Amino acid sequence: MADMSNWYQSKSLIVQEDLVDIICKKTCFVVDQQDIDGFLVILASYDISTAKQFLESFFAEYEGDEGVVLEQFVKDWCALAKVCLPRKLLKQRSPE
Structure with missing residues (x-):
């Protein structure tokens, strides 16, 4: 746990309180330091x-x-979209 604590403390307060905490709460597959660091890089690219x-x-x-x-x-997206245009377009296309 000390390693995780040191890693967490090495992040800025904004990254700690904002992103790292919420990522840990909202995700199941982003579980360790490497996963979170990689995910932060991906998020930054967006x-x-x-x-x-x-x-x-x-x-x-x-x-x-x-x-x-x-x-x-x-x-999942189509289930939420119900009868909207994107769903109709997706139905017209083959899965490939």
Whole structure:
């Protein structure tokens, strides 16, 4: 635990209180220092640097390879979209 504590303390207060804490609360697969550091880099590439931005952008967390994740995301998104135009367009396209 000391290693995790030292790692956590090495982050700025904004990163600690904003992103690291909310990432730990909202995700199941981002579990250790390396995962969180990698996830912070990915978030930064999307200009996400605050908990508010993360919460506004975060939809769900999926496990698996790209194809499985994309398929599950589209299914979930369509379930929320109900009868909107994107769902109609997706129905017209083959899964490939």
